[in-house]
Amino acid sequence: MIKYGPELFWYPSGRVAAGIPIRVTNMPGGELSTVFDAGGLPIRNPVLTGSDGKLTFWAEPGAYMLEMNGVSIPITLSGGESGTGAPRWVHTQTEPAATWVIDHDLNTYPSVTLVDPDGNDLGRTEVDYPSTDRVVITWGGPISGVAILRG
Secondary structure (H helix, E strand, O other), X not given: OEEEEEEEXXXXXXXXXXXXXXXXXXXXXXXXXXXXXXXXXXXXXXXXXXXXXXXEEEEOOEXXXXXXXXXXXXXXXXXXXXXXXXXXXXXXXXXXXXXXXXEOOOOOOOEEEEEOOOOOEOOOOEEEEEEOOEEEEEXXXXXXXXXXXXX
């Protein structure tokens, strides 16, 4: 994960833009991106600037667009500061499925955190480790969400 910010946003009047929603989208495509807090948990997107007008989030390396109030700002996250506690592997299950098969390259049996796209805990379910590079998560029925693996 790569850290973005803290970046200060302000209005043309010079007033700090506190609490404004900023959409973080993938480029190309324009879909909302999965973004994270410093602890590696997904956070709601659009992301709100803080009371000080600063925006900070973590995301996978890549090209993004920040969109707010009709203004678009392209950014690229590469290199830079990695977040403390940032996830080692993130699997986003966009299509609901009763079984998620996650192949990763951590070469270990990672801990697994399961959340919905808004970062809410999905609770406990069956997690199997057929190998040090595969995790299989089984639900009672089809579900979508995010699995965060830490080695």
